[in-house]
Amino acid sequence: MTDDRPGAPHAETPIQRTNRNFGELLQELRVTQTGVQILFAFLLTLAFTPRFPTLDTVQRTAYVVSLCLSVLAAALFTAPAAIHRYLFHRGAKPDIVRVSSRITELGLGVLSLALTGSVLLSVDVAVGRVGGVAAGAGTLLVCTGLWLVLPWRVLRHRLRHGAAPERQ
Secondary structure, three states, X not given: OOOOOOOOOOOOXXXXXXXXXXXXXXXXXXXXXXXXXXXXXXXXXXXXXXXXXXXXXXXXXXXXXXXXXXXXXXXXXXXXXXXXXXXXOOOOHHHHHHHHHHHHHHHHHHHXXXXXXXXXXXXXXXXXXXXXXXXXXXXXXXXXXHHHHHHHHHHHHHHHOOOOXXXX
């Protein structure tokens, strides 16, 4: 029996749910991959600019760490495609979705650190160390707030008001 009310869960088979969840995950990855690719490309070009040799040790460290974190984020966000390709037609779709979801969560954490370091570096070069540290801290705070705290609060609100968690 299906519930056709707006917002009501539809009856799905486990494989339909898995396929839907994987499709939703891929949509999320399309958004994040573009941002990571742009960040990585920006960071790659910095080492070849005329001003790069004038960076101090802290700025160079922030650069290298941010570059490495952006590479790690790119690897994490592309891993679900590689996992899917390797396990395709092996009956592992639920495992692919579960592992890919965890990898994507880790990728978001790494991306927040890469963004933080990139902002710290850019603002440090533009206005100074104090401004760079403040902007980096603000970036980390915003990412943590939007990507971790807000979803957690929405879930707590749902649970507090009697809404049962949906099976994804």
